[in-house]
Amino acid sequence: MNGAPSLPPEAGASVRRLFARDPGLWGGDRRTPELADRLGWLDAPARSRVLVPQLVALADEVRRDGVTRVVLLGMGGSSLAPEVFWRTFGGRAGWPALVVLDTTHPDAVAAVGDDPALITTLFLVSSKSGTTIETGSLCAYFWERTGGNARQFAAITDPGTPLERLGRERGFRRVFAGEPEVGGRFSALTAFGLVPAALTGVDVGEVLARAERAVAVCRAEPPASNPGLELGAFMADSWRAGRDKLTLRTAPPFGSFGVWAEQLVAESTGKGGRGIVPIVDEPAGLLDGRDRAYVGLAARESADLGAEFYRWEVATALAGAWMRLNPFDQPNVAESKKNTELLLKRLAAGDAAEPAAALADLPRALAPWAASIRPGDYVALLAWVPPAPAHDAALARMRAAIARARGVATTAGYGPRFLHSTGQLHKGGADSGVFLQVEAEPQRDLAVPGAEHSFGRLIAAQALGDYRALKARGRRVLRVRVGAGEVTAVADALEAALG
The missing domain is CATH 3.40.50.10490 (Glucose-6-phosphate isomerase like protein; domain 1)
Structure with a gap:
């Protein structure tokens, strides 16, 4: 400090x-609401010790069954702690690898489904509410891809949720109960963080x-x-x-x-x-x-x-x-969710168009956007693109160019992940954020079994819904929509525009 x-x-x-x-x-x-009933995390480390024998047994069982990969289907508090566990402890020889799938971009979903390891994958469906649209859509897709093999599925969710019922009815390998008095972002030391950690060889007891x-x-x-x-x-x-x-x-x-x-x-x-x-x-x-x-x-x-x-x-x-605020609620998160639901219907009807800058428009569009950045602001890059090393590198270049030219702090996040992370701050915090939303057209779309929307339509609705929520608050935001493979070109254009 x-x-x-x-x-x-x-x-x-x-x-x-x-x-x-x-x-x-x-x-x-x-x-x-979301205050007195959100303080269970205070003694979660002691209370969670009862899980350790169950987790050790499950980890031994999946290794005996030849599981080589655990794919976590979850968002926000259900996915971020598991990712940190995995990246901190690293892979262990003879233990499954962890893949966190917290995107609805069809290209990313397809990559997981097309991997030859599909037949030796355990899908861990993780949602506190059991109603998260991203998680539910991913579960439906991979349930169909595996031919409804219940042994390839386990769930973590609060008691009494639709996901708990689904897991019991379908005979998932395990259904772990979350804790209703622990909010998602405070749940790292409950089943939401510990189950995926144990499955990849972390000594959760220690x-x-x-x-x-x-x-x-x-x-x-x-x-x-x-x-x-x-x-x-x-x-x-x-x-x-x-x-x-x-x-x-x-x-x-x-x-x-x-x-x-x-x-x-x-x-x-x-x-x-x-x-x-x-x-x-x-x-x-x-x-x-x-x-x-x-x-x-x-x-x-x-x-x-x-x-x-x-x-x-x-x-x-x-x-x-x-700071005189309630750190356990998220009053603005629901807005983008409601926008998504509305836009899914409007996109299906073909009447939800919204202007976006294309790659050729960027030199003209970036100038007034960059000019709006003031000392003390921060710039947030909102990347509705499939997570990939090339896109990581492009976002890092953009952050560096903005910092050099404007001297402000920067953040970057993949959508829809950031909706469950920094999205609340973007809309509920001070008007010091300047936003560049970059959307990449998917190379192909994927149907969501049993749903009226596809993954392509879902991510389009989520991106547009968040854009409209930012605009409704008068936030400074530029929306860019490019073709697959053109994200690096956006970084080129931004570097050229900023000099």
Whole structure:
């Protein structure tokens, strides 16, 4: 952290109230939606230990059955912690690899389905609500591709959801229950994070043991050291001082930690015209600016990951209290979902057209967009394209060009993933975001069995719905739609336009 945090006078009382689950800490009461009923994460490390024998048994079982790949079908809180587990611990010889599929782009979906490993894949369908349209569409597609082989499916969902019923009726290999009192972005140390981790060889028992030790440390009151309290105070202090771009510095093996922290911080604080903007994976050499707050991780080895998750959860909850907001709700996320539902119907009827710049239009379209960027802003690249190394590289080039030319912080996210991560901040936070939405036409479309929409129509509706939600709030946004394989050319055009 750049500078020691100044603990507020009420710091000790805030810690006590947090662990007493007092909703008044955030200005609410027992009746406040998504507050008193979202504090189960506080003792999740201890409560989740009951899962360990079940997870070890399942992991041994799938290895005996020859499973070589686990494909996680999920969004946001259901997918980001598993990705961090996988990338932090890495693949282990003799254990399945993890593929996180949190996109509806037909090209990405087709790539997973066309892989020869399809017959040795376990599909882990993960959705807290059990109604997530992306997850449901992916489950339907791969259920058909596997010929309805129930042994190739397992689910994680809250009790009583449509997904739980579907898994029981179809005879999925396992159906794990989520915890209704733990919100998605705080669920890393519940079944949502632990099941996929265990399936790929992570010693989840050790991860939980270290997380339990973090619980004890994070309950400490001043003058005792409390890493969660100190980080939360730093986040809130920095935000009040105008240093609202929380720039995360990580080192191996924790290079991927930002993809999880980004959702936690953005979705928890980005509301009511306020918000902390997490900056992760920024190109090297661009970490500068008076609006920046720099922070690193306390974890030193892979098994510390659970403790680091917990530290950040405590910090974010306390920062929310000191920012006078509810860090457990997401009031603007539903808007893009509603827009998607409406646009799916309108796209089917052929009457949802919206202008978008093509590749040839970019030199003209980029000039006024770039001119709208002001000091203290951040630029968000919204990539509705299939995740791929070439697209990662193109986005990194665009971020570097913007930072050099305008001196502002940048973020980048693939759609629809970012809708479940930074999307709340984009619409609910301060009007300091400038958005470049890049959509790539799919090379082919894929039908969603049992649905009226295809994957191509779904991602088009999601992109257009989010664009309209941003425009409705007067956000500065440019929409670009290009052909498959032209994303790198967008980076070329942006570099040329910015000079």
